[in-house]
Amino acid sequence: MIAIVEYGMGNIRSVYNAFTLLDQDVQITNEPKTLESADAIVLPGVGAFADGMKNLREKGLLDTITKEVIDKKKPYLGICLGLEFLAERSYEGGITDGFGWIKGTINRIEPQDIRLKVPHIGWDDTKILKPVGILKEMVLPAFYYLHSYYFKVDESQRNVITSICDYGSVEIASSIQKDNIHAVQFHPEKSQEAGIKLLKNFIDEIRR
Amino acid sequence: MRYCLRCCYPENCRPKVIFDEYGVCSGCRTFEQRRSETVNWREKQQELSKLLESYKEKARKNNSPYDCIIPISGGKDSHFQAHLITQVYKMKPLFVAYNHSYNTAVGIRNLTNIVEKFGCDLIRYTTNPKTARKISRYMLKKVGDITWHYHAGIMTFPIQTAVRYRIPLMIWGEHGEALLHGMHNLEDKVEFTKKHRQEHLMRGFEPEDILDDPQNKDITRTDLAPFFYPTDDEIGSLNLRGIYLSNYYPWDEFEHTKMVIEKYDFETFQDRQTSFNLYQKVDDFFQDTHNYLKYLKFGYGRVTDQASIEIRNQRMTREQGIEMIKKYEHRLRPKNLDVFLKFAEMTEKEFLDSIDHLRDTSAWQKKPTGEWDLLDWIGNHTLDKGIEDARLPIKEKWYSLKSPKKESSRNTSVNEDEELIFL
Amino acid sequence: MLKHRLIPNIILNNGNVVQSVQFKHTNVIGNAVTAVDFFNSWAVDEIIVLDVSRSTDQRSNFHRIITGLSKRCFVPLTVGGWITDVNEISQFLKEGADKVTINTHAVRNPEIIKELSNVFGSQCIVVSIDVKKTASGKYKVFINRGTEETTLDPVDWAKQAEKLGAGEILLTSIDHEGMRNGYDLDLIKNVVENVSIPVIAFGGVGDWKHFVDGINIGKADAVSAANIFHYTEHSTYNAKEFMHDAGVNVRMPIFYKLPTPRRPKYDEIY
Numbered sequence: 001m002i003a004i005v006e007y008g009m010g011n012i013r014s015v016y017n018a019f020t021l022l023d024q025d026v027q028i029t030n031e032p033k034t035l036e037s038a039d040a041i042v043l044p045g046v047g048a049f050a051d052g053m054k055n056l057r058e059k060g061l062l063d064t065i066t067k068e069v070i071d072k073k074k075p076y077l078g079i080c081l082g083l084e085f086l087a088e089r090s091y092e093g094g095i096t097d098g099f100g101w102i103k104g105t106i107n108r109i110e111p112q113d114i115r116l117k118v119p120h121i122g123w124d125d126t127k128i129l130k131p132v133g134i135l136k137e138m139v140l141p142a143f144y145y146l147h148s149y150y151f152k153v154d155e156s157q158r159n160v161i162t163s164i165c166d167y168g169s170v171e172i173a174s175s176i177q178k179d180n181i182h183a184v185q186f187h188p189e190k191s192q193e194a195g196i197k198l199l200k201n202f203i204d205e206i207r208r
Numbered sequence: 209m210r211y212c213l214r215c216c217y218p219e220n221c222r223p224k225v226i227f228d229e230y231g232v233c234s235g236c237r238t239f240e241q242r243r244s245e246t247v248n249w250r251e252k253q254q255e256l257s258k259l260l261e262s263y264k265e266k267a268r269k270n271n272s273p274y275d276c277i278i279p280i281s282g283g284k285d286s287h288f289q290a291h292l293i294t295q296v297y298k299m300k301p302l303f304v305a306y307n308h309s310y311n312t313a314v315g316i317r318n319l320t321n322i323v324e325k326f327g328c329d330l331i332r333y334t335t336n337p338k339t340a341r342k343i344s345r346y347m348l349k350k351v352g353d354i355t356w357h358y359h360a361g362i363m364t365f366p367i368q369t370a371v372r373y374r375i376p377l378m379i380w381g382e383h384g385e386a387l388l389h390g391m392h393n394l395e396d397k398v399e400f401t402k403k404h405r406q407e408h409l410m411r412g413f414e415p416e417d418i419l420d421d422p423q424n425k426d427i428t429r430t431d432l433a434p435f436f437y438p439t440d441d442e443i444g445s446l447n448l449r450g451i452y453l454s455n456y457y458p459w460d461e462f463e464h465t466k467m468v469i470e471k472y473d474f475e476t477f478q479d480r481q482t483s484f485n486l487y488q489k490v491d492d493f494f495q496d497t498h499n500y501l502k503y504l505k506f507g508y509g510r511v512t513d514q515a516s517i518e519i520r521n522q523r524m525t526r527e528q529g530i531e532m533i534k535k536y537e538h539r540l541r542p543k544n545l546d547v548f549l550k551f552a553e554m555t556e557k558e559f560l561d562s563i564d565h566l567r568d569t570s571a572w573q574k575k576p577t578g579e580w581d582l583l584d585w586i587g588n589h590t591l592d593k594g595i596e597d598a599r600l601p602i603k604e605k606w607y608s609l610k611s612p613k614k615e616s617s618r619n620t621s622v623n624e625d626e627e628l629i630f631l
Numbered sequence: 632m633l634k635h636r637l638i639p640n641i642i643l644n645n646g647n648v649v650q651s652v653q654f655k656h657t658n659v660i661g662n663a664v665t666a667v668d669f670f671n672s673w674a675v676d677e678i679i680v681l682d683v684s685r686s687t688d689q690r691s692n693f694h695r696i697i698t699g700l701s702k703r704c705f706v707p708l709t710v711g712g713w714i715t716d717v718n719e720i721s722q723f724l725k726e727g728a729d730k731v732t733i734n735t736h737a738v739r740n741p742e743i744i745k746e747l748s749n750v751f752g753s754q755c756i757v758v759s760i761d762v763k764k765t766a767s768g769k770y771k772v773f774i775n776r777g778t779e780e781t782t783l784d785p786v787d788w789a790k791q792a793e794k795l796g797a798g799e800i801l802l803t804s805i806d807h808e809g810m811r812n813g814y815d816l817d818l819i820k821n822v823v824e825n826v827s828i829p830v831i832a833f834g835g836v837g838d839w840k841h842f843v844d845g846i847n848i849g850k851a852d853a854v855s856a857a858n859i860f861h862y863t864e865h866s867t868y869n870a871k872e873f874m875h876d877a878g879v880n881v882r883m884p885i886f887y888k889l890p891t892p893r894r895p896k897y898d899e900i901y
Contacts (some may be wrong), residue, residue, distance in 0.1 A: 122829070190706055223661060400864065401863065403666070525681075
């Protein structure tokens with residue numbers, strides 16, 4: 001059973017629909033117990049970083065997720081905010097701490113090119129650096145992005161970045177993998193064929 | 209129930225219409241635009257000519273035996289289309305027909321006639337009666353339509369043929385929903401789409417949906433063979449286009465019928481229990497039952513459509529239209545239903561129970577006895593405010609248009625070795 | 632490279648897809664499920680669904696339709712029409728919308744843009760601006776589905792919306808809508824040059840070339856249309872292909888195969 005965490009941040013129905021389409025047993029939940037019995041945890045989210053972290057803490061989900069993913073090594077897929085949370089802290093609207101699972105910070109996208117708008121909205125080419133894990137069998141896919149902040153991963157851990165998207169002077173970390181932790185900045189549930197393939201790959205990761 | 213103040217359409221008609229601030233429906237308004245003096249039909253026909261020339265050229269270059277496909281039923285529109293395409297535009301069409309198995313003798317005579325008179329080749333796909341029965345029974349329960357396979361067939365098989373024979377142009381006659389309900393204006397230059405066919409003619413069902421349905425017990429992939437639409441890539445790589453002649457011609461079917469009777473011996477019914485119109489849908493044996501189903505579901509039937517056409521063409525008044533509805537449609541159970549029930553192997557109770565869940569409750573009310581009663585009908589709306597303002601003057605008095613009766617050579621006893629049969 | 636987007640706009644009046652000409656709803660095309668299904672397979676980048684119905688008792692039906700549509704829509708879905716309420720936006724997002732668009736309410740209470748972008752993130756908030764040329768020849772923002780004139784200049788209002796936190800602008804020329812003569816390119820260019828958030832152009836398309844003009848001359852980030860996509864086979868795919876062949880940076884057009892089974896979801900909604 002795949003658990004999709006519900007914590008009041010944005011459209012999770014589409015992620016649910018996508019997994020249902022792939023014949024998966026999926027549950028939307030905000031109960032720590034359900035996360036404990038799940039085979040994998042998916043954390044989607046669109047919105048403000050600080051609100052997201054606050055909601056996760058308040059509902060008692062942060063501790064459970066950390067335990068299940070870091071200690072028990074359950075497969076984790078973070079989407080958009082779900083990737084940003086992995087950082088140590090975010091500079092969106094002040095300074096907020098993240099999970100701290102990967103060294104680095106969340107910064108506002110500043111492309112230094114007046115033709116490039118913020119938020120980064122739309123389909124963008126994603127360069128695959130490591131065609132493994134959720135990115136296996138993909139060639140230069142375009143995914144749908146919808147964000148104003150990106151993950152500036154610390155130099156020491158840049159090997160966790162598996163794909164990137166160039167946006168002016170900013171190199172956006174499009175996807176990250178560290179062992180059982182997978183995360184994407186874009187929205188696979190809204191990226192038609194390429195997205196569905198990525199989710200299929202994640203399902204394979206769970207099975208392994 | 210609200211009714212158009214000019215024609216006879218109710219507000220619950222399918223597909224839907226929009227009533228404007230004068231209480232006149234979008235079907236009437238779109239029709240009005242078509243009949244406006246500002247429409248330059250000559251220019252449109254020149255455009256059509258150019259378009260058809262380009263396809264003739266394409267066929268010449270490719271050494272294709274046919275430069276277009278005309279899907280036909282053998283009816284009045286088929287005759288008119290064949291006339292335009294072969295006589296006026298001098299093309300070499302391939303006729304493609306779908307045999308739904310519920311043929312009338314007149315229909316077969318007309319189909320033979322069209323092939324004979326225009327000298328065009330015909331590819332005709334026949335769905336066998338056993339399969340037709342299965343599909344009619346299933347669709348009766350699902351959407352209350354026993355003739356689903358007619359539309360599915362005529363709107364898919366010719367496209368399958370176009371892809372198989374690599375003929376990139378289909379020529380359709382009228383866009384029914386545009387002309388009757390005002391779905392599209394002339395300037396939309398609408399073309400045939402799988403989308404429109406699926407939603408409005410196939411009632412949202414593709415054959416894949418029937419196969420996926422756990423309630424389907426007996427319909428197989430073989431039964432549904434002529435209804436599988438070619439893939440997007442097949443259509444795209446052929447650049448297949450389906451155009452409607454009603455975008456280029458004013459389209460008055462009364463005038464068309466007069467012409468094809470006179471010039472090409474088109475045959476109409478001599479009389480009809482269920483309508484004043486003797487020339488529409490003469491190839492369909494179960495048309496009466498089909499129209500009855502529409503009435504049972506929505507409280508109005510084909511006579512309403514036909515009367516509205518006559519009103520918009522200024523041959524009938526709204527009052528005459530309502531008289532026709534009263535005479536042929538309102539509270540009338542057709543004899544044809546008995547033949548259908550026998551063919552479909554069901555009782556009338558089963559028939560009515562099948563469509564119980566499909567009755568439009570804005571038109572019908574179920575009584576405690578289990579019987580349904582009409583909540584309203586247009587006969588109650590003869591004095592609505594605004595009718596006079598919406599009224600159109602009569603241009604030509606309506607009369608019952610029909611052809612001379614033809615003797616079927618197969619009915620009179622004749623020596624079989626002396627009778628040459630084309631179809 | 633970030634691609635330009637082609638976005639069909641499905642305009643719903645009382646649950647039915649309608650054609651709209653200068654904001655008059657003239658013809659009924661059919662239902663939204665069929666439209667979304669076909670657009671999804673015909674190479675679209677996003678879909679907008681607008682509820683223009685005046686009667687409030689239709690609203691729950693609209694929510695039901697969005698819930699059903701999101702099950703079949705695998706590109707981002709933007710939902711709008713008479714939105715005034717934070718809770719309703721929450722509901723739409725729960726039902727599967729990715730972005731929402733606000734129009735009249737934003738003009739009447741500009742602070743709502745700030746509130747909404749704080750709660751949902753600016754990337755979810757599209758401010759929709761309807762514009763008409765008045766008798767004096769000046770562009771003015773109109774609200775209430777084109778029935779009320781305001782004193783706002785579209786460029787000023789767009790700049791203000793951006794400042795308050797809007798993520799995108801949906802810019803509509805009421806004069807051009809349904810007229811098939813192309814976008815109001817001056818209007819679009821003016822707004823685009825004065826904001827640094829993406830702008831979606833709408834209103835006036837009669838030919839695929841108009842999309843190319845919208846991007847090359849109007850400098851829009853995304854192009855949208857409503858009526859024209861209901862007329863021909865593979866409409867949005869052909870538009871995409873035309874844009875691609877004209878050198879515009881768009882996703883390669885391919886036909887997307889829809890997931891099956893289809894039917895149970897169709898019955899749930901209509």
